[in-house]
Amino acid sequence: MATVTHAVEDYLKVIWKLSHRGREGERVPVGDIAANLRVSAPSVTGMVQKLQVMGLVHYARYDGVRLSAKGRKIALEIVRHHRLWELYLHTRLGVPLDRVDVEAERLEHVLSDDMEELLSRALGDPTHDPHGDPIPTKAGAMGTVRGEPLPALTLATPAVVTHVSDRQAEKLRYLVTLGLVPGARVVLLQRAPFGGPLTVRVGRKRCAIDPDLAALVRVSEEAPAAARPKRRRGR
Amino acid sequence: MATVTHAVEDYLKVIWKLSHRGREGERVPVGDIAANLRVSAPSVTGMVQKLQVMGLVHYARYDGVRLSAKGRKIALEIVRHHRLWELYLHTRLGVPLDRVDVEAERLEHVLSDDMEELLSRALGDPTHDPHGDPIPTKAGAMGTVRGEPLPALTLATPAVVTHVSDRQAEKLRYLVTLGLVPGARVVLLQRAPFGGPLTVRVGRKRCAIDPDLAALVRVSEEAPAAARPKRRRGR
DNA sequence: AGTCTCCTTTAGGGTAGCCTAAATGTCAAG
């Protein structure tokens, strides 16, 4: 059986990511993989054919790609590595939230099973990464993204940020400057009409934010287990 | 200019390591590089020729390899990465001393400048790795291995382990089981005649050890800055 | 010097992963 190289891991991870955009088990177009990996379409065709021979994907010409059980297992392992490293970098080394992704991108391929175990333990066997994305367990089980989109929050109700999408680096960077990061306490103060900006209190500051951008932030009225449970004194 | 790939980094690191066995600036035989990297000699010849074109080594057929200034700079960067990771893995994740090397071997190629900075700072800008080997500074300056070989220690004089060679994994593993790791407090109790075993007190335990093996351990009668300074006897 | 041995290098190949250019399939609109 051929080796699982870094490139193979990258392909599986991207296929996994892209097959979770809409409904489950979606077939992923070759072109989307190419765009995501910044690689030419022919390269993807070639690699995907190889992955099929390795039994990691199901594939039919001109009809997209699906992960096999074996492929999904590897993909989830990589996602687990990625998110564990992200959390580690952010909480232990102080790498800013908008940079952990690129760093983890390289580290995810370099984590032995032993080390994964130790890393996870050192972090307290966490369930979510610093963006609020769930970390798959060793067995491949995965929690959910918690909370509802910020624009859907009830007015004047205190809430806690549970998730910030890391898909678009630029936007994430801006959200970070606003303080809209997991754990932050927010209140939706006002919704301007006709899809106008939201007015939000973030911590002690107040800001106006476009609802499309705010939709990248999820919040929960419940204090989530991961965040410090200090909504009131007493538990 | 061609890219510095992982393979290039590995070659430079090994050339650096091998050129520091005896007197400084030694020319390194191609065969030694091959043996060290577990690669065939022709592969080394090929790569070395490439490195010369890149200006990273000086090389003449049948006459060994020397690092250029540029090559040495890169090599030291890799060594710095390696040793920072080793320290991190050992002190923060609890990876056993005899396993940090293999893990760091992969991590060393994956450390951006920003991260290196943060990692070093998080560790308190250390000067030595967990084996007691000096960590080169960002600028390329490097301290020394401290202490003298254990067999040369004065009898009955308390000392602290400052260095354990990591060259031979098997032997290192054994030394670790004896407790002969940097920071450990030792006393040389007895030297058997005719090159016979040494009797050493390590912490509270006592053990007999072959002098050849003991020579892989360096000790210092001074309590080194890195170890806890709670000695009781003078000097 | 000659010759033997032990490197080291040259010659010739292989795999992995990427690319561009050209051919081919799919689907929707006419």
Place this chain on the structure above:
DNA sequence: CTTGACATTTAGGCTACCCTAAAGGAGACT
């Protein structure tokens, strides 16, 4: 059903790094 637009695949090549087999140099021994 044809055709055009677009996605995808095939064909052919390139680089990086590794290999084995065979040729070539350097130093030791006679």
